[in-house]
Amino acid sequence: MKQNLLKKMLLWVGLIPNSRFIAKQLTQPFGSKAEKFGKLMNKANDKLYKNIIDILEIKDGEEILEIGFANGRFFEKLFKKNKNIKVSGVDYSEPMVKIAREYNEDLIEDNKLDLYYCSSNAMPFESKKFDKIFCINLIYFWENAEENLQEIFRVLKPGGKFYACFRLKDCLNKLPYTRYWTNLYEVDDWISILEKNNFTDINKIIINEHQVEMMGHKVQLKSCCTIAERV
């Protein structure tokens, strides 16, 4: 009882962030707290990153795009797997792009990595450019999944693959801030959206993350990574 009152007071004076603020930061990190939220995401998503790096099966010479890279900590993991690749990234949070550019300065100078401040529904790339496109914890924020998927389809090479990694609706519903996000998905809902947008050969990998600390909440998490091909 006393603890609840203390929490309410801390929320009221702004000493702990409320759910709406957390939701907004995770959707599009902004202002002076963006850097802190970037680091919190790295901590909460570490297990997921380790799985995804293997799922991507990076091969020599591939052109790869990450959408929603936030503070850009995943790029070094890609290059650790295979140095002989070319990587691009897009994110529509200005502070995140700045922080990611600073963190990955050497890769950018070596012409191995290009980072863009833009939205995934209008990307500054020629058609059929990428062998692989991936996103981690992004699809919940799309107001119109269709227009984003069409743009991804456009910039993927024929035979190229799109990897979408996301936490499942059932477990995200246990976190108070996810009610402010646009869309949560179960696996089949998401797969039917991919199919409607002409992706084929869709496979799914379920990742059991067990207990994860998410912005101060301990939850049992389950994620899915869909792998879909562009004809």
Ligand SMILES: C[S@@+](CC[C@H](N)C(=O)[O-])C[C@H]1O[C@@H](n2cnc3c(N)ncnc32)[C@H](O)[C@@H]1O
């Ligand atoms: C929850 S964070 C995930 C960060 C990172 N991928 C991870 O899992 O740790 C979502 C990131 O995607 C970016 N983002 C969300 N919607 C986007 C869009 N439509 N276009 C580009 N970036 C987007 C946000 O700015 C934010 O940096």
